[in-house]
Amino acid sequence: MAAVDARVDTGPRADGTRATPARRGRHRRHLREYLLFLAFIVPNFFFVLTFAYWPVVYNAYLSLTSWNMLAPVKDFVGLDNYVDLFTDPDFLGTLRVTVVFVVGIVVGSMVLGLAIAVLLNQKLVGRGFVRTMSFAPHILSGAAIGTIWLFIFDPNYGLVRPLFAAVGADSPNWMTSTTWALPGLIIVYLWKNMGFIATVYLAGLSNVPRELYEAAALDGSGAWTTFRKITFPMLSPVTFFLVITTTIGTFQAFDVLALMTAGGPGSSTTTLSWFIYQQAFKAFDAGHAAAGAMIMFVVLIIITALQARFLERKVHYR
Amino acid sequence: MVARANLSRRSLLAATGGAALALTPLACGGGNGGSGFAQASGDKVPDQYAKRTHVVVWHAYADIPGNALAALAKKFNESQQDVYVEVQFQGSYDETAQKVTAAVQAKKIPDLVTFSEVNWHNFYLNDLLEPLDAYFGSGLKKSDYNQKLLNEGVLKGKLWWLPLARSTPIMYFNKTLFHKAGLPTDRGPKDWDEWYGWTRQLKGIKVKGKQVRMEAYQKIDGDWQFQGSVWQWGGAYSNGLDVTIDQAPAVAAGEWQRKLIFTDKMAYMADSPSVDFQNQLIATLVTSTGGLRGITEAAQKGGWEVGTAFVPGKEKQVVPTGGGGFGILSYAPKDRKEAAWKFVEFVGKPENSAYWTVQTGYLPVIEAAKEQPDLKKLLADNPNFSTAVKQLDIVRKEDEVRLMVPNANILIYTGLQKIWTNNQPAQQVFTDVAGQIRKATDKVRKNIEKHV
Numbered sequence: 001m002a003a004v005d006a007r008v009d010t011g012p013r014a015d016g017t018r019a020t021p022a023r024r025g026r027h028r029r030h031l032r033e034y035l036l037f038l039a040f041i042v043p044n045f046f047f048v049l050t051f052a053y054w055p056v057v058y059n060a061y062l063s064l065t066s067w068n069m070l071a072p073v074k075d076f077v078g079l080d081n082y083v084d085l086f087t088d089p090d091f092l093g094t095l096r097v098t099v100v101f102v103v104g105i106v107v108g109s110m111v112l113g114l115a116i117a118v119l120l121n122q123k124l125v126g127r128g129f130v131r132t133m134s135f136a137p138h139i140l141s142g143a144a145i146g147t148i149w150l151f152i153f154d155p156n157y158g159l160v161r162p163l164f165a166a167v168g169a170d171s172p173n174w175m176t177s178t179t180w181a182l183p184g185l186i187i188v189y190l191w192k193n194m195g196f197i198a199t200v201y202l203a204g205l206s207n208v209p210r211e212l213y214e215a216a217a218l219d220g221s222g223a224w225t226t227f228r229k230i231t232f233p234m235l236s237p238v239t240f241f242l243v244i245t246t247t248i249g250t251f252q253a254f255d256v257l258a259l260m261t262a263g264g265p266g267s268s269t270t271t272l273s274w275f276i277y278q279q280a281f282k283a284f285d286a287g288h289a290a291a292g293a294m295i296m297f298v299v300l301i302i303i304t305a306l307q308a309r310f311l312e313r314k315v316h317y318r
Numbered sequence: 319m320v321a322r323a324n325l326s327r328r329s330l331l332a333a334t335g336g337a338a339l340a341l342t343p344l345a346c347g348g349g350n351g352g353s354g355f356a357q358a359s360g361d362k363v364p365d366q367y368a369k370r371t372h373v374v375v376w377h378a379y380a381d382i383p384g385n386a387l388a389a390l391a392k393k394f395n396e397s398q399q400d401v402y403v404e405v406q407f408q409g410s411y412d413e414t415a416q417k418v419t420a421a422v423q424a425k426k427i428p429d430l431v432t433f434s435e436v437n438w439h440n441f442y443l444n445d446l447l448e449p450l451d452a453y454f455g456s457g458l459k460k461s462d463y464n465q466k467l468l469n470e471g472v473l474k475g476k477l478w479w480l481p482l483a484r485s486t487p488i489m490y491f492n493k494t495l496f497h498k499a500g501l502p503t504d505r506g507p508k509d510w511d512e513w514y515g516w517t518r519q520l521k522g523i524k525v526k527g528k529q530v531r532m533e534a535y536q537k538i539d540g541d542w543q544f545q546g547s548v549w550q551w552g553g554a555y556s557n558g559l560d561v562t563i564d565q566a567p568a569v570a571a572g573e574w575q576r577k578l579i580f581t582d583k584m585a586y587m588a589d590s591p592s593v594d595f596q597n598q599l600i601a602t603l604v605t606s607t608g609g610l611r612g613i614t615e616a617a618q619k620g621g622w623e624v625g626t627a628f629v630p631g632k633e634k635q636v637v638p639t640g641g642g643g644f645g646i647l648s649y650a651p652k653d654r655k656e657a658a659w660k661f662v663e664f665v666g667k668p669e670n671s672a673y674w675t676v677q678t679g680y681l682p683v684i685e686a687a688k689e690q691p692d693l694k695k696l697l698a699d700n701p702n703f704s705t706a707v708k709q710l711d712i713v714r715k716e717d718e719v720r721l722m723v724p725n726a727n728i729l730i731y732t733g734l735q736k737i738w739t740n741n742q743p744a745q746q747v748f749t750d751v752a753g754q755i756r757k758a759t760d761k762v763r764k765n766i767e768k769h770v
Contacts, residue, residue: 066761068440068444068724068762069419069423070419070422070440070441070444070446071444090754150589156528156594156597156599173586173739175589176537176586176587176588176589176739177739178735178736178739178740262538263732264537264538264732264735265537265587265735265736265738265739265740266732266733266735266736266739266740267732268740278728281416281419282412282725282728283724283725283728283758284419284440284724284725285724285725
């Protein structure tokens, strides 16, 4: 650092002499570089601040108020909204539904996605077609997915009805039953997610060095041992990435849920994201909605930090 | 390097300060300041209408009523030289209210909005609606309207919400299935007890291999019809702002439906009972008069016959009103409010009101519309269209908590879903719902009492 500092023009010296022209030139170049840096960073900084961080700060403020989104005044109520939520059995029920929803979808999607990826990594006839088909649900809009699955699940006309009829049973009332609505939604999200997860895993599988498998084969390793000792550990960076992004995405899942169940019947599919929407745009209760959003924000940060701490330890980077 | 670090800190502070200043207007953005409201954007105004006052109408009508309103707007635009009305469909009543709320925050508002009988109160309670009394004149008089329906928009002696797509629930029944079951086809049931007796005769009647049920309950917004049931059983959701949904009559009405679903297996909850009725999965349906046109067309296509009747009574025979009406946003500028009123006047002309009713099945809100040839002929030729008009004698304004307490309707229909799908006892559900509504009422009680 001292050597670098010595090159900087710091104005007149103690003996009255000034810095050399070469040093002044360097200073101007540094200034130009700095201004260029600012020109690039300030617009991005501004937009990130405005559209990412400011809403969080403003939401935190709203969570401390009572406001119906129309009145000119927001009443400051301190932590009342949080106290209301954590003492409301329905909200605690919402958290329970959210945990089942997220765990079901994340674990299910990862297992199915990996299974499909391993399968599609074999040399099979029509592999390219199946890869494309399995990825297709990921690019469909939530509205289209919801509409298709409402038809599939329809107990009177749906595509699943003949399957149940074949074994002499009636199709459940998937979307109008408190027992079946949540499993039904999880099935839909699994279908939507697993193609994307399989595709990312496939990319990961193609990076696993062949020589590891050759060495394992020479050592007489079986398929399951090879998967457990080589494939899965070598995919750990991909798993780490997918677990975090799928968890965050599932917490925020809204579109299919809104179309298919709207949080019901009763509160059987009311997840945290639906609760926030309902409080804000059905009940016009910005305070409780914002408090719910802050809880989701904190929960996601904690989960991501825990995943980073515990999963990354097991991640094997090449 | 030190110099660069110093420069960096100063500039960073300056940049941060600049960004914070830039954010200041956002931070102050909540609420309404009373001025500076722009008009909600729309399509490009056609060249021939470019010099007129442009009025943006947000409405909640899809398909048949949406087309009817668009046709009225087109006719209005062609009928005069001063105003150009642009009608914009915004989704359901709830979605329209959500968008108006967002529009108020963005200070970019429509001029005229169709609010439901529930939603308009929220905007009134926040002083966002224009009193309409001063707009009436020779073109349109208050006395032109059905007074019962008109008075539902009056609070504190002023009119805030004007009837348009008003309805009541009526009972639709499938005459063809009734005939198969040996039930009368020329009338509806006298009361719920007779109706219940008919469910037994319907057992064994199948369509496409499926047992036909007697009725289905609407998953979302089914609390509107259930309010009528509670009244018919002698109760109410509330008496003023005192919540009474946990009292015996409401519980009895809930238990009646629970028994029909889980004991008799002749009813169920459906996403759209109307669609199920059109597909002959149920033999009777209690829903809005606004569905009449669509159901009649579906019956004709399906080769079966539909009948309508008053909703049966139990202790009392009484039904709620519902549906939508016009509200003008007070923050729109004076010239656009006056221009919006011109369109309201136009829709209120007897021939246009009659056209609206003939097209949609909604109640004729203008009394003189009933004398218009098209509507007169329809009422004479098709008795189904006259059921709702006759039933107007037994309508009652909805209970105050459903109308004025935000989220009360959702709390009620979410509770009903638990009865309908989870077989939860009605008393248990309604005790819980009543507690939640009382809590919500306490939050807004002062404001409601100030405005009502």
